[in-house]
Structures are given as structure tokens and as C-alpha cells.
Ligand code: 8ID
């Protein structure tokens with residue numbers, strides 16, 4: 077294994093690392109993390125020892141047998157939820173690497189990015205282009221990739237209306253911007269003055285406060301003259317899904333992204349059929365989605381709105397997330 081400057085001990089969230097020698101074999105690399113975004117999925121999942129899946133850092137060691145590695149020591153790379161996949165199964169070959177039955181998931185089935193060093197996989201780390209700072213890139217790796225892909229497959233065309241329940245959150249505030257890049261008109265749905273200001277600043281055409289608006293369906297139908305073309309739901313609660321089929325126009329698409337774990341999707345079967353509605357699920361993204369999402373951000377067309385905290389502040393970040401107080405994202409600085 078080739079390597080540079082690897083200390084014996086490191087700081088990690090949740091549990092202390094024993095400082096054992098790190099073995100890096102075939103297909104793996106060791107990344108010294110600079111920062112990591114905190115995603116609501118980390119809170120939903122909160123059982124992994126080292127959660128975190130929006131990391132950016134520098135490769136400091138690489139397995140010996142990776143002569144054909146697409147990355148090298150010194151490269152700046154991103155670590156996403158999908159840490160690795162087999163690349164040979166039907167799902168991988170069809171470009172749904174995230175559905176690979178051998179997929180390894182950062183912070184869930186393999187250690188994640190809330191630590192100083194993480195072992196990752198040379199074929200799946202995302203090269204970070206120049207022109208974007210590491211802290212600004214971090215949340216593109218999950219929040220950005222996820223909404224970029226969901227919007228890409230939302231069956232919308234420039235000028236169409238897209239509704240974004242959860243628009244003021246980590247995923248949602250990036251969804252507003254990726255939707256604008258595709259020429260869509262955006263109705264942002266979330267709550268509170270702070271999120272309203274953020275959504276409108278980022279280019280939402282209309283704002284609806286779901287706590288204040290008495291009739292979201294008529295409001296959306298009136299704004300869009302008959303219904304929205306698509307809804308990409310990134311709310312962390314089931315309530316964000318409730319009226320979506322009702323406010324979509326015929327032929328509209330509901331993209332399910334937010335993951336309130338145990339909830340079921342309530343939709344009128346009659347109107348889903350009668351209005352020819354498509355209901356689709358969208359789960360993170362593949363390697364190419366990650367490259368495309370990060371390139372758009374590096375060109376300055378999408379900007380993560382974030383506040384920086386230290387790794388030690390993780391508990392407080394989770395509290396803020398539970399209370400719905402975080403507009404945009406929190407990015408953890410691994411050196412703090
Ligand atoms: O691959 C995926 N599908 C994927 C990837 C990453 C994250 C899915 N997720 C899931 C997360 O697990 C979580 O369930 O997407 C959801 C949103 O993640 P996030 O953006 O990281 O969470 P956040 O920053 O807390 O934002 C959620 C927003 O939803 C709003 C909240 O106010 C918050 O701004 N919201 C809620 I809760 N209920 C709402 C409602 N009824 C609502 N907005 C509109 N209407």
C-alpha cells in the first residue's frame with residue numbers, strides 16, 4: 077500500500093477509534109476528510125457507528141492492486157451515500173448502481189464521514205473539480221446528487237411548474253436551484269420566515285407556508301392554472317406527500333424522495349388513474365449523476381447554503397434538524 081502521513085489515532089463521531097493499523101486492500105483508498113455535510117438520513121438512521129455520507133477530503137493512501145485506479149494519492153474526492161457497488165450486476169450495468177444488491181452504504185453498512193479518516197472505494201469516490209471549495213461541495217454529494225437525479229427524471233420540460241415540499245431544507249434548497257438550471261418554474265413549500273427568505277433568494281417563483289396556507293391544493297392550482305407538472309417531495313415527514321396527487325395536473329409526476337421511514341403513501345387510486353399520474357421513487361444517484369451534479373455546482377449555478385460547525389457539535393445539529401430549524405445545511409469541519 078502506498079501512503080503519506082497517516083497518524084495512529086483519529087477523532088470520530090459517536091465512538092472512539094482504537095487506532096488499529098488500517099488495512100487498505102484492492103479497490104480501496106484512505107481519505108483524510110476535511111468536512112462532511114449532515115443529512116437528515118443520518119438522523120433517521122442514527123444507528124451506524126460512524127454516520128455521515130457527504131464527505132470531502134484528500135486521498136492519502138491507496139491499495140497496491142489498484143494499478144487501474146481512476147484516482148490517485150493527493151486527489152480531492154467526495155464520499156457519497158453509495159460507497160461502493162459491484163459494477164457487474166444488472167442494476168449496476170443499467171446505471172442504477174444504488175440498487176446493487178452488493179451496495180455498500182456510507183455511515184450505514186460501512187463507516188461514514190463523521191470522522192477524520194475514512195476508507196473508501198476508488199471506483200466510487202467522486203473527483204471534486206477545481207473551482208469549488210470542499211465545504212461548499214460536501215452537501216452536493218448527497219443532497220445535491222439526490223435532487224439533481226430526481227428532477228432529471230421528473231418528466232418535466234423548461235417552463236413547467238414544479239412543486240417542492242421541503243424546499244427550505246438541505247435537499248430542497250438545492251432542488252430549487254437545480255430546477256431553475258433546467259428552466260422550471262418553482263413553487264417552494266415549507267414553513268417559517270427564514271426558509272421563505274432563503275427559497276425566494278434562491279429563485280423560487282412562489283412560496284407557500286404549509287403551516288399557514290389553508291388550502292394548498294387550490295393555491296397551487298391557481299398559481300399554475302390547473303395544476304403543477306411535477307412534485308419532488310423532499311419533506312422529512314409524510315405530510316409533505318399528502319396532497320401531491322391532487323395538485324398535479326393530468327400527466328403529472330410525483331417524485332418520492334423524502335424518507336419518513338414507516339409511512340405509507342396515501343393517494344387516490346381513482347385520480348391517479350383518471351389523471352394519468354406517474355408516481356416514482358428516486359434514490360440518491362449513480363457515479364455519473366454525482367459528476368454532473370458537482371460540475372453544475374463548480375460552475376457556480378448551484379450553491380449550497382450552509383453553516384459550519386465542528387464534529388463535536390453533531391448532537392446539537394441533530395436537535396436542530398428534528399426541530400426543523402435548519403435552513404439549508406450544516407457542514408461539519410473535521411478539524412474542529
Ligand atoms: O435518496 C433519497 N431519496 C434521499 C437522499 C437523501 C435524503 C432521501 N433523503 C431524505 C431524508 O432522509 C429526509 O427524509 O429526504 C428527506 C429530507 O432530507 P434533508 O433535506 O436532509 O432534511 P431537512 O434538511 O430536515 O429538510 C426537510 C424539510 O422538510 C420540511 C421541513 O421544514 C424541512 O425544511 N417539511 C416537513 I418535516 N414537513 C413538510 C410539509 N408537510 C415540510 N415541507 C413542506 N410540507
Ligand code: ZN
Pocket residue numbers: 115116117118129157218219
Ligand atoms: Zn443524505
